[in-house]
Amino acid sequence: MFETLTDKLQGAFDKLARKGRLNEKDVDEGLREVRIALLEADVNFKVVKEFIAKVRERAVGAEVMRSLTPAQQMRKIVYEELIALLGKPAKIDLSGQPPHVVMLIGLQGSGKTTTAAKLGLHLRKQGQRPLLVAADIRRPAAVQQLEILGKELDLAVHSEGTSVAPPQICANALRRAKESAYGVVIVDTQGRLHVDEQLMVELEQMKGQAAPSEILLVADAMTGQDAVSVAQEFHQHVGLTGLILTKMDGDARGGAALSMRSVTGVPIKFLGVGEKPGDLEGFYPDRLASRILGMGDPLTLVEKAQEVFDPEQALKMEEKLRTASFTLEDFMEQLRQVKKMGPLSQIMDMIPGLSGLAGQIPEGETDRQLVKIEAMISSMTPAERHDPGVIGGSRKRRIADGSGTTVQEVNQLLGQFRQVQKMMRQVSRGRTPDLLSMFR
Amino acid sequence: MIGRGKNIEQSLSRTRRSFFGRIGGLFSQTDLDERVWEELEELLIQADVGVTTTVDLVQAVRDESGAQGLRTPSHVVEAVQQRLLAVLGNASSPGRSQEGLWVILVVGVNGSGKTTGIAKLAKYHQRHGRRVLLAAGDTFRAAAADQLKVWARMLGTDVVAHQPGSDPGAVVYDAIKASQARDADTLIVDTAGRLHTQYNLMQELRKIHRVIKKQMADAPQETLLVLDATTGQNALSQARYFKDAVDVNGVFLAKLDGTAKGGIVFAIASELGIPIRYVGTGEDVDDVAEFDPERFVAGLFAE
Ligand SMILES: Nc1nc2c(ncn2[C@@H]2O[C@H](COP(=O)(O)OP(=O)(O)O)[C@@H](O)[C@H]2O)c(=O)[nH]1
Ligand SMILES: Nc1nc2c(ncn2[C@@H]2O[C@H](COP(=O)(O)OP(=O)(O)O)[C@@H](O)[C@H]2O)c(=O)[nH]1
Ligand SMILES: [Mg+2]
Ligand SMILES: [Mg+2]
Numbered sequence: 001m002f003e004t005l006t007d008k009l010q011g012a013f014d015k016l017a018r019k020g021r022l023n024e025k026d027v028d029e030g031l032r033e034v035r036i037a038l039l040e041a042d043v044n045f046k047v048v049k050e051f052i053a054k055v056r057e058r059a060v061g062a063e064v065m066r067s068l069t070p071a072q073q074m075r076k077i078v079y080e081e082l083i084a085l086l087g088k089p090a091k092i093d094l095s096g097q098p099p100h101v102v103m104l105i106g107l108q109g110s111g112k113t114t115t116a117a118k119l120g121l122h123l124r125k126q127g128q129r130p131l132l133v134a135a136d137i138r139r140p141a142a143v144q145q146l147e148i149l150g151k152e153l154d155l156a157v158h159s160e161g162t163s164v165a166p167p168q169i170c171a172n173a174l175r176r177a178k179e180s181a182y183g184v185v186i187v188d189t190q191g192r193l194h195v196d197e198q199l200m201v202e203l204e205q206m207k208g209q210a211a212p213s214e215i216l217l218v219a220d221a222m223t224g225q226d227a228v229s230v231a232q233e234f235h236q237h238v239g240l241t242g243l244i245l246t247k248m249d250g251d252a253r254g255g256a257a258l259s260m261r262s263v264t265g266v267p268i269k270f271l272g273v274g275e276k277p278g279d280l281e282g283f284y285p286d287r288l289a290s291r292i293l294g295m296g297d298p299l300t301l302v303e304k305a306q307e308v309f310d311p312e313q314a315l316k317m318e319e320k321l322r323t324a325s326f327t328l329e330d331f332m333e334q335l336r337q338v339k340k341m342g343p344l345s346q347i348m349d350m351i352p353g354l355s356g357l358a359g360q361i362p363e364g365e366t367d368r369q370l371v372k373i374e375a376m377i378s379s380m381t382p383a384e385r386h387d388p389g390v391i392g393g394s395r396k397r398r399i400a401d402g403s404g405t406t407v408q409e410v411n412q413l414l415g416q417f418r419q420v421q422k423m424m425r426q427v428s429r430g431r432t433p434d435l436l437s438m439f440r
Numbered sequence: 441m442i443g444r445g446k447n448i449e450q451s452l453s454r455t456r457r458s459f460f461g462r463i464g465g466l467f468s469q470t471d472l473d474e475r476v477w478e479e480l481e482e483l484l485i486q487a488d489v490g491v492t493t494t495v496d497l498v499q500a501v502r503d504e505s506g507a508q509g510l511r512t513p514s515h516v517v518e519a520v521q522q523r524l525l526a527v528l529g530n531a532s533s534p535g536r537s538q539e540g541l542w543v544i545l546v547v548g549v550n551g552s553g554k555t556t557g558i559a560k561l562a563k564y565h566q567r568h569g570r571r572v573l574l575a576a577g578d579t580f581r582a583a584a585a586d587q588l589k590v591w592a593r594m595l596g597t598d599v600v601a602h603q604p605g606s607d608p609g610a611v612v613y614d615a616i617k618a619s620q621a622r623d624a625d626t627l628i629v630d631t632a633g634r635l636h637t638q639y640n641l642m643q644e645l646r647k648i649h650r651v652i653k654k655q656m657a658d659a660p661q662e663t664l665l666v667l668d669a670t671t672g673q674n675a676l677s678q679a680r681y682f683k684d685a686v687d688v689n690g691v692f693l694a695k696l697d698g699t700a701k702g703g704i705v706f707a708i709a710s711e712l713g714i715p716i717r718y719v720g721t722g723e724d725v726d727d728v729a730e731f732d733p734e735r736f737v738a739g740l741f742a743e
Contacts, residue, residue, distance in 0.1 A: 255672070
C-alpha cells in the first residue's frame with residue numbers, strides 16, 4: 001500500500017519514541033522520506049536537494065514541542081518551510097495608468113487560451129473592461145478558439161486573422177484599447193518551447209510593443225522535472241511577473257509549482273481547476289503544500305461537499321436521524337450524493353491519511369460497487385430496508401442470491417450502513433463527521 | 441523513420457546540449473565510486489523516470505556489478521541501458537495485418553497533443569498508401585473541430601464533424617458509416633481532452649469506445665494515449681485510468697522536441713505493459729517518428 005508522508009514519517013520515528021531534541025540521525029531518517037515524497041510529486045531534483053538542506057539545518061537540534069511527537073515536529077518544520085517557499089498569493093497588478101496589459105505565455109497546450117478567457121471573466125467581475133487579444137497565429141484555429149470563447153462570455157476580442165505578425169497585433173490592440181477605453185488587455189500568445197530562440201525573440205518583440213505590466217507563465221500542473229528549465233528560460237528572456245498553474249483539477253501533486261517558484265521567485269497568481277471559464281481559483285500556499293506532500297486537502301473536500309450536498313436535503317436527513325428513521329434507502333441516496341462529488345479516488349486524495357491510496361483503486365470500481373449496493377438493497381423487503389436489524393443468516397443468503405452477490409458482500413454493506421448511521425449521528429450532534437471511518 | 445521535417449535526432453540533440461552537458465562527468469570518470477551511482481540516479485530522476493523505478497534499477501545493476509564484472513562507469517551505463525531496453529521490449533504492439541477498416545481511437549488529457557498527433561498519423565498512413573478519414577470527436581473545446589479541419593484540408597482528407605456540443609458517440613457512429621460508404625481504410629477518431637479523474641468524462645469515453653465496438657467487433661484496433669513528454673509522474677496515473685476505461689494499447693509521446701525526456705514511459709511499459717508507438721517532435725505534420733527504443737534510451741544518456 002502507498003503510504004502518505006505522514007505515515008512514513010511516523011514509521012521512521014516510531015522507534016525513537018519521545019525525545020527532547022531531533023538529532024542528526026533522526027532528521028536524516030525522516031528527510032529521506034520527505035525527499036521521496038517531493039520527488040514523487042515532481043518537484044525538481046535540485047530544488048528538492050536545496051529544500052532538504054534547508055530543512056535539515058532548521059531541524060537538527062530543534063526542540064521537540066511538548067505536545068508533539070518527533071514525527072509531528074518534523075512534519076511541522078517541513079510543512080512550514082514548504083509554505084514559505086511557495087510564497088504568498090498575489091493579485092493581478094492593476095496599478096498605474098490603464099490600459100494594463102497582461103501577457104500569457106508558456107509551452108504548447110498548457111492552457112493559455114482558456115486562461116485568457118478565465119482571466120477576462122474574472123477581471124470583468126472586478127469591474128474591469130477587458131480586451132482579449134488573439135496573438136497566436138500559429139496553432140490552427142487558435143484565433144477562432146479565442147473568438148468563440150469571447151462571444152460566449154461576451155468579452156471583446158481583438159483579432160487580425162493569421163497574417164499579421166504578433167508584435168504588430170499587440171501594438172494595434174494596445175492602440176484600440178486606448179481609443180476605446182478598455183482598462184485591461186489580455187494577450188493570448190502562441191505556445192512555444194523555452195529553447196526555441198526564434199520564438200523567444202518574437203516574445204521579446206511582443207513585450208516591447210505591448211509594454212505589459214504582467215507577464216504570466218501559464219504552466220501545466222502535471223509538468224515533471226523539466227519545469228525548472230522551462231520557467232528559468234522564460235524568466236531569463238522576458239522577465240516573468242507571476243505563474244498560473246492549470247489543470248489542478250486532476251490528481252497531479254503539483255510539485256512543478258514549487259520548482260518554478262523556486263527558480264523564478266515570482267508569485268503564483270492563480271490555479272486553473274477546470275475547462276470552464278469560471279474554473280479559476282486563488283492560490284493557497286497551505287493547501288498546495290499539503291497536496292505536494294501527499295497530506296490531503298481537507299479544505300477543498302469540505303468545499304466540494306458543500307457544493308454537492310443540498311442543505312434542504314441535509315436537514316431532512318438530520319430529521320430522519322434524530323427520529324432514528326434513516327434507512328438503507330436513504331443510505332443509497334447518500335452514496336449517490338457522495339458520487340456527485342467526483343470519483344471516489346479523487347475524494348480520497350483530499351483526505352489526510354487516504355491520499356495516495358486513490359491510484360490503487362481501479363477506475364470504475366466505485367461505480368461497480370454502487371451498482372452492487374443498489375442491487376442488494378432492491379433485493380430487500382421494505383421491512384428489511386427500514387430495519388436492517390431483522391436481517392439474519394437466511395435473509396442474507398436470499399438477498400445475496402437475489403442480487404447476484406455474496407453473503408460476505410451483504411455483510412459488508414450492512415457494516416458500512418452502520419458506520420454511516422454512526423457518522424450521521426455525529427453530524428446531527430454538530431461534530432465533524434469522521435469520514436475516515438467510512439472507508440475502514 | 442518517417443518525416444522530412446525536424447527529425448527525432450535533431451530534436452534530441454538539442455535536448456542533449458541543454459540538459460546533459462553537466463552529466464559529462466559520469467563518462468569521464470574512470471572509477472566506479474559512489475558518485476557514479478549518485479549521478480546515475482540523478483540523471484534518471486531528472487529524466488522523469490521516477491524515484492521508485494530509478495532506485496530499483498540502479499540497485500539491481502549495482503547488485504550485479506561484481507558478478508558481471510562492471511568496472512567502469514561506461515560498463516554501468518551500458519548495463520542500465522540494457523535494462524531500460526528490456527523494459528520497453530516487454531510491451532508489444534499490435535501489427536496491422538488484417539483487411540478492412542482500421543480504426544484508431546486517440547485519447548488523452550487536455551492539451552497533450554491529440555489533434556496535432558492525429559494530423560501526423562493521417563499523413564503517416566497516407567504515405568503508406570491508405571485512404572484516411574478523420575472523426576471530429578472533440579465537440580467540447582472551442583474550435584476543436586475547426587482545428588482538425590484545417591489539418592484535413594492541408595492533407596486532403598475528409599472530416600466527419602457535427603455541431604459543437606453534440607454527442608461525440610453520434611459523430612463516431614456516423615464516421616464509421618462514412619468510412620464504409622467512402623471506402624476509407626483508416627479512420628482516426630479525435631476525442632476531447634479529459635483528465636483521467638473526471639468520472640463523467642471517462643464514462644463518455646467508454647461510451648465512444650462501445651459505439652465503435654458495437655459496429656465493428658474488432659475495432660478500435662489501435663487505442664492510442666497521447667502523452668505530453670513534459671509530464672512527470674502523473675502520466676502513469678493517466679495511463680492506468682485510460683487503459684482501464686478504453687483498453688489503451690499504445691502511447692503517442694508528443695512534444696519530445698523540448699528538453700523533457702519522457703522517462704515516465706518506462707513505468708508505463710513495465711507496470712501496464714503499454715508499448716510506446718510514436719513520438720511527436722514538433723508542431724508540423726511531418727514531425728513524427730515511429731518509436732525507436734534504442735534511440736530513445738541512448739537519448740537519455742547522450743552527451
Ligand atoms: N481540466 C482542465 N483543463 C484545462 C484547464 N485549463 C485549460 N484546459 C484545457 O487544456 C487544453 C488546452 O488548453 P488551451 O487553452 O487551448 O491551451 P494553449 O494551447 O496553451 O492555449 C484544452 O482542452 C483546455 O480545455 C484546467 O484548468 N483544467
Ligand atoms: N513542440 C511541440 N508541440 C506540439 C507537439 N504536438 C502538439 N503540439 C502543440 O501542442 C498544442 C496542443 O496540441 P493539440 O493537438 O491541440 O492537443 P489536444 O488538445 O490534445 O488535441 C498545440 O499548440 C500543438 O501545436 C509536438 O510534438 N511538439
Ligand atoms: Mg492557445
Ligand atoms: Mg484536440
